Amino acid sequence: MSILFTPLKIGSISVPNRFVRSATHEYMADDEGNVTDNEVELYRRLAEGEVGLIISGHAFVQPSGKASPRQTAVYDDRFVEGLARIPAAVHGYSSLVFLQIAHAGRQTKERLCACIPVSPSAVYDPVSKVMPRELRGEEIRALITDFVAAAGRAKRAGFDGVQLHAAHGYLISSFLSPHTNRRTDEWGGPVEKRARVLIDVLRGVKAACGTAFPVIVKLNSTDFLDGGLTVDDAVRIARMLEAEGIDAIEVSGGMAEAGRGSVWPGLRSEADEGYFAENAARIKKAVKVPVFALGGIRTLAVAEKIVEEGRADLISLSRPLIRDPFLVKHFREGLTTKSECISCNKCFYPRGIRCAELTKKR
Numbered sequence: 001m002s003i004l005f006t007p008l009k010i011g012s013i014s015v016p017n018r019f020v021r022s023a024t025h026e027y028m029a030d031d032e033g034n035v036t037d038n039e040v041e042l043y044r045r046l047a048e049g050e051v052g053l054i055i056s057g058h059a060f061v062q063p064s065g066k067a068s069p070r071q072t073a074v075y076d077d078r079f080v081e082g083l084a085r086i087p088a089a090v091h092g093y094s095s096l097v098f099l100q101i102a103h104a105g106r107q108t109k110e111r112l113c114a115c116i117p118v119s120p121s122a123v124y125d126p127v128s129k130v131m132p133r134e135l136r137g138e139e140i141r142a143l144i145t146d147f148v149a150a151a152g153r154a155k156r157a158g159f160d161g162v163q164l165h166a167a168h169g170y171l172i173s174s175f176l177s178p179h180t181n182r183r184t185d186e187w188g189g190p191v192e193k194r195a196r197v198l199i200d201v202l203r204g205v206k207a208a209c210g211t212a213f214p215v216i217v218k219l220n221s222t223d224f225l226d227g228g229l230t231v232d233d234a235v236r237i238a239r240m241l242e243a244e245g246i247d248a249i250e251v252s253g254g255m256a257e258a259g260r261g262s263v264w265p266g267l268r269s270e271a272d273e274g275y276f277a278e279n280a281a282r283i284k285k286a287v288k289v290p291v292f293a294l295g296g297i298r299t300l301a302v303a304e305k306i307v308e309e310g311r312a313d314l315i316s317l318s319r320p321l322i323r324d325p326f327l328v329k330h331f332r333e334g335l336t337t338k339s340e341c342i343s344c345n346k347c348f349y350p351r352g353i354r355c356a357e358l359t360k361k362r
């Protein structure tokens with residue numbers, strides 16, 4: 001049997017296979033951020049399709065952290081009842097589901113977050129064309145409290161764990177990056193201080209939800225920016241996180257400002273697949289907790305090789321599961337060809353993610 005269909009423990013829980021649905025914003029919540037029927041059905045189908053661990057799209061922990069229209073909210077207790085519908089649907093199958101909790105930081109617009117976007121430092125973002133406001137010390141402490149409260153809501157809603165979004169230039173990632181974090185107080189400077197927000201959130205969640213409640217992180221391994229976060233920084237952060245009880249690390253990269261995010265278009269050959277897998281391998285060498293490889297993985301054999309060679313323990317997929325939520329089941333049943341996703345990136349559809357290529361064919 002392929003190693004990809006063997007279980008693996010993440011902290012206190014066992015994932016039935018090595019496939020992870022990487023967090024994918026659904027564009028399906030209502031205007032307030034409440035979970036909708038379409039969203040519940042999306043997660044039910046991923047579970048029916050046998051994805052071992054499903055990670056939700058990023059849910060915002062403060063109103064100022066809203067990144068996008070139709071994004072799911074987790075900043076208030078009133079969202080718990082709706083959120084609970086997702087694990088309830090998933091748990092009809094053997095899959096597990098984590099809520100990804102996030103704050104957009106400066107990668108949003110005033111009209112979306114109804115505020116001047118915030119950041120560790122006032123560094124202009126040429127992509128969102130935003131000059132953010134630097135967070136004050138007491139606001140940083142409130143941010144940590146709000147991440148912890150959001151994790152508590154996820155637990156109450158029945159999610160099996162949470163993923164802290166510390167990638168792609170969003171707020172926690174922008175604290176980690178020396179490009180966007182130019183602070184000289186206790187939240188900026190050397191990597192240990194830049195990682196303090198993330199570490200304090202992790203400590204807070206473990207204290208509030210109990211050490212058995214799994215907390216994992218999606219970590220940038222590079223910003224692709226001169227003066228940005230490097231893979232050496234990421235390795236050090238990974239070690240710090242492990243020392244504080246993180247249960248697993250998903251290795252990603254990119255920042256909108258760099259013109260290179262995490263969703264690379266135009267992947268053609270097997271050599272293009274797994275574009276963050278080498279960085280995952282660097283981190284895997286440094287820690288004992290499970291590591292997820294990510295980025296353009298389309299072929300079963302490529303996924304298998306990454307795990308067999310010990311470069312990562314689990315395989316994360318986003319677009320292939322938009323294309324076909326049953327891909328993992330098809331792989332288990334013997335599909336040997338690759339995902340039909342052509343990495344055209346036309347699935348970012350503001351009325352709900354869907355594969356544009358597939359709709360074209362119908």
Ligand SMILES: Cc1cc2nc3c(=O)[nH]c(=O)nc-3n(C[C@H](O)[C@H](O)[C@H](O)COP(=O)(O)O)c2cc1C
Pocket residue numbers: 022023024025026056057058100165167218252262263264294295296297316317318319320347348353
């Ligand atoms: C439509 C769409 C929405 C995404 N939303 C998120 C998100 O909410 N949080 C996140 O961390 N990554 C998000 N991503 C990035 C994916 O999780 C993944 O890192 C990236 O697409 C590379 O994996 P892939 O080649 O398997 O698609 C999104 C990607 C897509 C295509």
Ligand code: SF4
Pocket residue numbers: 319320322323340341342343344345346347348354355356357358
């Ligand atoms: S639109 Fe379809 S084929 Fe294109 S990247 Fe998205 S899932 Fe893949």
